[in-house]
Amino acid sequence: MDNLIEDLDIITDQGDAEACETIQVSKNSDTGKNRKLYIESYGCAMNFSDSEIVSSIMSENGFDTTSIAEEADVIFINTCSIRDKAEQTVRKRLQFFNALKKKQKRPDIMIGVLGCMAERLKSNLLDEEKIVDMVVGPDAYRDLPALVAQVDNGERAVNTFLSREETYADISPVRLNSNGVTAFISIMRGCDNMCSFCVVPFTRGRERSRDPHSIINEAKDLFEKGYREVTLLGQNVDSYKWSAEINNKAQLEKSEISEVVNFANLLEMVAQVDPMLRVRFSTSHPKDITDEVLYTIKKYDNICNYIHLPVQSGNSRVLEMMNRTYDREWYINRVDAIRRILGEDCGISSDMIAGFCSETESDHKDTLSLMEYVQYDFSYMYYYSERPNTLAEKKYEDDVPLETKKRRLSEIITKQQETSLNRNKRDLGLVHQVLIEGASKRSEDRLQGRNSANKVIIFEGKGHKKGEYVDVLVEECTPATLLGSIVEGGTHKC
Numbered sequence: 001m002d003n004l005i006e007d008l009d010i011i012t013d014q015g016d017a018e019a020c021e022t023i024q025v026s027k028n029s030d031t032g033k034n035r036k037l038y039i040e041s042y043g044c045a046m047n048f049s050d051s052e053i054v055s056s057i058m059s060e061n062g063f064d065t066t067s068i069a070e071e072a073d074v075i076f077i078n079t080c081s082i083r084d085k086a087e088q089t090v091r092k093r094l095q096f097f098n099a100l101k102k103k104q105k106r107p108d109i110m111i112g113v114l115g116c117m118a119e120r121l122k123s124n125l126l127d128e129e130k131i132v133d134m135v136v137g138p139d140a141y142r143d144l145p146a147l148v149a150q151v152d153n154g155e156r157a158v159n160t161f162l163s164r165e166e167t168y169a170d171i172s173p174v175r176l177n178s179n180g181v182t183a184f185i186s187i188m189r190g191c192d193n194m195c196s197f198c199v200v201p202f203t204r205g206r207e208r209s210r211d212p213h214s215i216i217n218e219a220k221d222l223f224e225k226g227y228r229e230v231t232l233l234g235q236n237v238d239s240y241k242w243s244a245e246i247n248n249k250a251q252l253e254k255s256e257i258s259e260v261v262n263f264a265n266l267l268e269m270v271a272q273v274d275p276m277l278r279v280r281f282s283t284s285h286p287k288d289i290t291d292e293v294l295y296t297i298k299k300y301d302n303i304c305n306y307i308h309l310p311v312q313s314g315n316s317r318v319l320e321m322m323n324r325t326y327d328r329e330w331y332i333n334r335v336d337a338i339r340r341i342l343g344e345d346c347g348i349s350s351d352m353i354a355g356f357c358s359e360t361e362s363d364h365k366d367t368l369s370l371m372e373y374v375q376y377d378f379s380y381m382y383y384y385s386e387r388p389n390t391l392a393e394k395k396y397e398d399d400v401p402l403e404t405k406k407r408r409l410s411e412i413i414t415k416q417q418e419t420s421l422n423r424n425k426r427d428l429g430l431v432h433q434v435l436i437e438g439a440s441k442r443s444e445d446r447l448q449g450r451n452s453a454n455k456v457i458i459f460e461g462k463g464h465k466k467g468e469y470v471d472v473l474v475e476e477c478t479p480a481t482l483l484g485s486i487v488e489g490g491t492h493k494c
Contacts, residue, residue, distance in 0.1 A: 024048050026055060026065040026176055037063040038072035039176070042090060043080025045233055045282065047115055049184040051078045052173030054114065054141050059174055061145040069100065074110040074148065079117030081199050083385045087117055094131045110151050112136060116203035120388075122160050132156075138189070138204055139163040162190075162205035169214040172221070179438050181467045183227050185218050186210065187266065188234035193285065195312075196323045196391035197353065197384065200235060207235070209242040212261045212269060219273045228435055228467055229278035232270065237281050238263050238288035264292040271300040276469075278435060279303045280454070283310060286334050287326045294341040305342055306454040309334065310351035310380075314370030315363035318356055321396065328370065335374050345426070347453030348374060352381040352412050355405030357396035359384075364408045371415050377423045377453065378480070379416045383409045417479045424455070424477035431473050431487060432457060436466045457482040 026039040037058050041051040054076065055065055066072055075097050080086040094111065101109045112134035113125055122135045133151045136144060137160035147157040167189055175183060191200045192207040219230055234240060240263040261269075263281075270279050279300075284293075284307055297303045309331075313319050316327035338346055352367065371379075383405035386398045434449040440458050441448070447461030449470075458481055459472045476483040 024051065024176055025067050026051070027178075028067050029059075029064045029174075031059075031064055033059075033062050033064045035063050035073040036066045036071050037074045037076065038066050038069045039076045039078060040069075040093065041078040041176075042086060043078075043116075045184055045231065046186065046235070047078050047080060048176065049173065049186045049233055050115065050138060050141070051076075052176050052184075053168050053171050053186075054078070054144065055174035055176060056171050057141055057144055061148075065174070065176075069097065070104065072109065074112065076112045076114050078114040081116040081120050081203055081387070083382065084387070085385070087121075090117055091131075094125075098131055110134065110148065112147075112151075114138070114141070116199065118160060120199065120203055122158055126156050126158060134158070135160060137162065139166045141168070142166075163208075164206055165208060167208060167210040169211045172218070179466060180226055181435065181437050182229040182231070183222050184233050185215060185222075185230050185270075186234070187215055187232045187237065188240050191235035192239070193236060193325070194323055194391065196321060196395065197312075197356065197387065199387045199390055202389060204235070207239065209240045212242055212266055215266065216269055216273065219270050219277065223274050223277045226467060228276060228469075229280065230270065232266070232279065232281040234281075234283070236283065236285040236288060238284050238290065238293060240266055242266075262292075264290065264296045267293065267296050267303060268300070271296075271303050275302050277302060278452075280306065282308045284308060286311065286331050287324070289334055291337055291341065294337060298341055304454065305345065305452040306347035306349075306377075307338060308349045309338075311367075311370065311374075312351055312353050313356060313359070313363070314367035315359070318359055318363050318366075321357060321392075322353075323391065328366065331370070332373065345453060347377045347455065349454070350374070350376050350379045352379055352416075354381070354383045354409040354412055355400040356384045357392055357398055357400070359400055359408075364411075368411065368415050371412070371419060375419050375423060376416065377455065378420055379412075381409060381412050381416065420479040421477070424479065424482060427455070427474045427482055428477060429474065431471050432482070432484075434459070434470055434472045436461065436464060436468050436470060438466045451482075455482055456480070457484060459484045459486055461486065 024041045039051050039054060041047050069075055077090055077093055079090045097111050101107060111132050113132050114136050115138050118135045118137050125132045126135055133156055134147055135158045136147060139162050140159035143159045147159060150157040188209045190205040190207045194201055222230060243260040279302055286309055311331055312322055312324060314328060319327055386393050432451040434451055434457050436447050436449040440446040446458055448456055448458050450456055457472050464470055470486050472484040473487045474482045474484040
């Protein structure tokens, strides 16, 4: 089974980092509309979800989508600003698209920047560098048709207004590059946490929760269309809170929705759509995740036994400087609660930052020791990249040498590889229920899917197709992947 080994699912600054190198491109649609839209999306799942909203809005206003930039009348890049590398990647793409306009002798091709980078660098992109025609922030997508018309009339267009209410609850997203099995559902927007290293509160605005009725309807619609897994998205899902009074929405029947809906309530409501619909969520914040949420996960078999719980650092002093509003002991308390309520097999992943301002060798060793304690299944790992206008940039000196950052990151990666392999070895000889998502990346003869704990499993799948649940006996593993074969019956681990 050596040919089944996949690339390590350990995300680092040295590889395809989730926050800067993960890319999605719009799919081809041909419904006879007059113009073509190409969208290239970078960064996190929230950005990909936003691009689906943009596609829906543009489709209602005369655009089909294309996966080939050369065919497009309008090119959008949905951007990420979380790290400098992300912005540099986008700038190179903008240069490429401007060169494409000249090469094709089509000055009418419209280039727009959407999302977080648009909000942060609007004046640079439009007025100083003049490499885009349009800049649109994440809360202004409803205004896209008017902005496109403005550019059609020979003007540059911009709207980066940050809303206190916009959730796009009434827009049915156009699923981009969908496997037809898994889908994102955005449940809230913005962030009220002011982590000192993070630009998100400045680029996505204040936190607001989406009407739960619209979330449930979207989940039902997806299930009816054949989707079998949804991921509820938010910068901090555990702080989800909605009520008709607080959110100034039309009153809903009390029999449908309780007066105040928290995240545990919402999880339960989505789980009740159908027992065959798996439910995941991201991202949890250690300061907010409650035992109520954990017991809700335990109550429903179709809520996946997996939690992404970013720690960033294992040292309390560094966490305070990061303004994470919890310390090492609190984080360990939450991990202990997860293990106590959901069991040792619950998947836990994290985010790690190496070399934050003033981090010492002792602080770094605290991160390594926390990783040893928690035994993460996988992590997203980076070295610290100072972002303009953040609290850290204004208040602290970025004083850890780059070589030291890289060396500490390498040690974190090594530790994660060890724990990932150890965690995967626990699965050997056990049967897992797997939702088939499609063919393996490396072989069309094999299928792949994930178990409840969010682990990728590769297996022989003759006679089966995506969207089916199958039982897979795990026979081999790497630090990133489980390898096995389908069995009939058996006792599920996850």
